[in-house]
Amino acid sequence: xxxxxxxxxxxxxARQAVRWLVVGMVAAVLLTGFAAWRASRPxxxxxxxEAQQQVTLAQADWAQHGAEYMTQxxxxxEQARQTDPSADFQCDRGAPTVESFLPPRQTFAANAYDSLGxxxxxxxxxxxxxxxxxxxxxxxxxxxxxxxxxxPRRGRVFASKAAVxxxxxxxxxxxxSVLAVGVLWVATAVNHATGQVEAQTLVDLGNGSARxxxxxxxxxxxxxxxxxxxxxxxxxIASVIAWFIAIDGILVSGLLQxxxxxxxxxxxAWLRAxxxxxxxxxxxxxxxxxxxxxxxxxxxxxxxGGLTLVAALAVVAALAWVVFRRRDVA
Amino acid sequence: xADLAVSTRGLRKTYRTRGRRIVxxxxxxxxxxxxxxxxxxxxxxxxxxTTIRMLLGLVHADRGEMAVFGTPVPGRLPAVVGRxxxxxxxxxxxxxxxxRRNLELLAQAIGVDRHQVGVVLGDVGLADRADSEVRTYSxxxxxxxxxxxxxxxxxxxxxxxxxxxxxxxxxxREVRSTMRGLADRGKTVLVSSHILAEVxxxxxxxxxxARGRLVASGPVDELLSAGGAAxxxxxxxxxxxxxxxxxGQGWTVSDxxxxxxxxxATSLDVNxxxxxxxxxxHELRTERADLEQVFLDLTQTDPTAPTGRRAR
Ligand SMILES: Nc1ncnc2c1ncn2[C@@H]1O[C@H](COP(=O)(O)OP(=O)(O)OP(=O)(O)O)[C@@H](O)[C@H]1O
Ligand SMILES: [Mg+2]
Numbered sequence: 001x002x003x004x005x006x007x008x009x010x011x012x013x014a015r016q017a018v019r020w021l022v023v024g025m026v027a028a029v030l031l032t033g034f035a036a037w038r039a040s041r042p043x044x045x046x047x048x049x050e051a052q053q054q055v056t057l058a059q060a061d062w063a064q065h066g067a068e069y070m071t072q073x074x075x076x077x078e079q080a081r082q083t084d085p086s087a088d089f090q091c092d093r094g095a096p097t098v099e100s101f102l103p104p105r106q107t108f109a110a111n112a113y114d115s116l117g118x119x120x121x122x123x124x125x126x127x128x129x130x131x132x133x134x135x136x137x138x139x140x141x142x143x144x145x146x147x148x149x150x151x152p153r154r155g156r157v158f159a160s161k162a163a164v165x166x167x168x169x170x171x172x173x174x175x176x177s178v179l180a181v182g183v184l185w186v187a188t189a190v191n192h193a194t195g196q197v198e199a200q201t202l203v204d205l206g207n208g209s210a211r212x213x214x215x216x217x218x219x220x221x222x223x224x225x226x227x228x229x230x231x232x233x234x235x236x237i238a239s240v241i242a243w244f245i246a247i248d249g250i251l252v253s254g255l256l257q258x259x260x261x262x263x264x265x266x267x268x269a270w271l272r273a274x275x276x277x278x279x280x281x282x283x284x285x286x287x288x289x290x291x292x293x294x295x296x297x298x299x300x301x302x303x304x305g306g307l308t309l310v311a312a313l314a315v316v317a318a319l320a321w322v323v324f325r326r327r328d329v330a
Numbered sequence: 331x332a333d334l335a336v337s338t339r340g341l342r343k344t345y346r347t348r349g350r351r352i353v354x355x356x357x358x359x360x361x362x363x364x365x366x367x368x369x370x371x372x373x374x375x376x377x378x379x380t381t382i383r384m385l386l387g388l389v390h391a392d393r394g395e396m397a398v399f400g401t402p403v404p405g406r407l408p409a410v411v412g413r414x415x416x417x418x419x420x421x422x423x424x425x426x427x428x429x430r431r432n433l434e435l436l437a438q439a440i441g442v443d444r445h446q447v448g449v450v451l452g453d454v455g456l457a458d459r460a461d462s463e464v465r466t467y468s469x470x471x472x473x474x475x476x477x478x479x480x481x482x483x484x485x486x487x488x489x490x491x492x493x494x495x496x497x498x499x500x501x502x503r504e505v506r507s508t509m510r511g512l513a514d515r516g517k518t519v520l521v522s523s524h525i526l527a528e529v530x531x532x533x534x535x536x537x538x539x540a541r542g543r544l545v546a547s548g549p550v551d552e553l554l555s556a557g558g559a560a561x562x563x564x565x566x567x568x569x570x571x572x573x574x575x576x577x578g579q580g581w582t583v584s585d586x587x588x589x590x591x592x593x594x595a596t597s598l599d600v601n602x603x604x605x606x607x608x609x610x611x612h613e614l615r616t617e618r619a620d621l622e623q624v625f626l627d628l629t630q631t632d633p634t635a636p637t638g639r640r641a642r
Contacts, residue, residue, distance in 0.1 A: 007439040142419035145388050149416045152387045152407045328389040
């Protein structure tokens with residue numbers, strides 16, 4: 001098995017698609033870094049001047065009507081709390097400052113986690129594609145049948161391919177995520193906008209990167225499994241897109257009203273360490289005789305999302321294995 | 331069974347395509363003796379590739395048994411796969427690497443000593459071009475490199491599916507002599523082809539399939555004589571009289587332009603009969619008994635007829 005893994009590893013790294021994967025991932029990271037750099041830039045002279053002008057007016061207004069505004073605000077907040085006890089109108093903000101008239105500025109501390117989430121989408125898509133080509137290209141070019149004449153034990157061939165695809169892709173994704181964190185740091189540090197970085201921020205980013213890596217390994221395995229089943233990379237990509245639109249979006253979340261079981265929800269729960277979704281709640285007849293159905297917010301913990309995905313992946317892998325074992329390899 | 335490199339019994343394979351069932355191989359009993367070149371012949375679509383793929387475990391048989399060197403396959407294929415080298419696809423090489431480098435990579439992959447690479451390159455006569463890039467090779471050289479690749483594990487049985495496809499006459503000759511050379515060194519070569527002439531000169535034994543069934547098998551020379559007496563071409567002045575006379579002997583005579591073609595008799599018989607009647611042939615020639623003719627006759631026989639011919 002060790003020898004087979006080495007063979008597959010060499011083949012995997014020799015694949016053109018894998019190089020493009022790396023290029024694509026790095027490009028995604030750099031783009032995200034660029035976006036972070038732009039969003040964390042200090043305001044320009046013109047922006048500052050304009051904000052200064054506006055804040056002067058606003059402060060004058062505040063000096064005159066500030067107390068009045070605060071009472072008004074509190075009254076509105078009180079009213080809102082009758083239906084939503086957690087309503088907070090932030091009535092004690094005090095006098096307007098120049099910051100409120102400047103475009104919002106991103107910092108590493110506040111935004112790196114979200115930016116990493118954007119990188120993740122791209123990384124997962126590429127992982128899926130590269131896992132799929134690794135298997136499908138060999139099946140459709142006949143390289144697989146040549147290889148099977150050297151190693152006819154299909155179980156080993158299947159396992160070594162799946163293992164290499166997921167482990168290598170997962171490792172690459174981890175490296176890319178760590179790189180992304182580094183790039184985000186540099187991009188914001190250039191603008192002196194790292195913000196208040198606490199130990200917890202870094203722990204969150206580290207955990208987030210690890211979860212992206214695991215998800216990427218899963219995506220590559222899914223791609224490989226579907227590659228065994230469908231034999232063409234394009235078919236794999238098309239079926240995954242079709243799944244997200246038709247099954248996930250229309251059927252599961254729409255018609256069946258079960259967003260808990262949509263792949264997107266579970267993926268989100270895994271990547272973001274838990275997520276919330278809305279489910280149609282009990283319907284009540286309102287005083288006017290109409291039917292009001294209020295959506296209920298629910299949370300899906302990270303572990304539940306992860307386990308659901310693992311179970312789904314296991315089903316695909318098992319199916320792929322059975323089909324590969326039985327099918328004629330042309 | 332031990333002296334057989336390959337044997338199959340009652341082998342059957344059907345493909346389902348768009349609801350239709352295609353019988354690719356039907357009740358095939360194939361015996362390939364160990365040692366020598368065995369030609370596996372049949373017209374296009376007669377099931378040769380399917381049979382080879384079943385032997386290699388790439389395609390699953392519907393029914394029947396197969397054995398390679400007495401080991402049942404595909405059940406125990408892993409135990410004998412080390413003794414089999416096969417080309418099942420147009421070989422793929424790294425274009426910008428030398429032939430040697432390509433084989434070294436493969437050797438590494440299958441756990442064969444790198445020293446073996448030089449040996450197999452010599453075996454196929456590529457030693458002097460081994461260090462050129464593969465993209466500079468002729469088609470025939472690439473095919474020989476593919477053969478060299480199958481030799482890396484030093485197999486006892488080599489299976490080549492139409493190895494001369496797409497080659498020019500020089501390339502065909504190269505590959506042919508390579509195969510013959512391997513057989514002369516004690517290996518068994520199973521080579522499929524739909525063109526008899528391509529393998530006739532180098533084959534020791536052959537099997538002929540048509541529409542998935544075996545129609546003939548055995549040593550090449552036996553099959554040649556099984557093809558029946560060769561026709562005799564006769565040139566005489568009075569063709570009508572001669573034709574009448576020869577038919578009277580119970581032979582088949584056909585008029586082909588200026589000549590008569592007689593089947594069922596030797597040239598000696600024909601000459602004697604004509605001479606006794608005072609007719610003299612200005613031409614008398616035995617048409618060469620060509621395996622090609624045997625092949626064509628056999629593969630055109632109705633394969634559903636139960637009497638498959640076996641010259642053995
Ligand atoms: N994957 C497949 N799916 C469906 N039918 C197939 C498949 N492979 C082969 N066949 C059919 O099975 C029959 C035998 O094909 P096979 O390729 O074994 O013949 P062959 O003797 O190798 O022919 P050729 O000389 O053209 O290579 C043909 O009718 C072919 O159309
Ligand atoms: Mg064929």
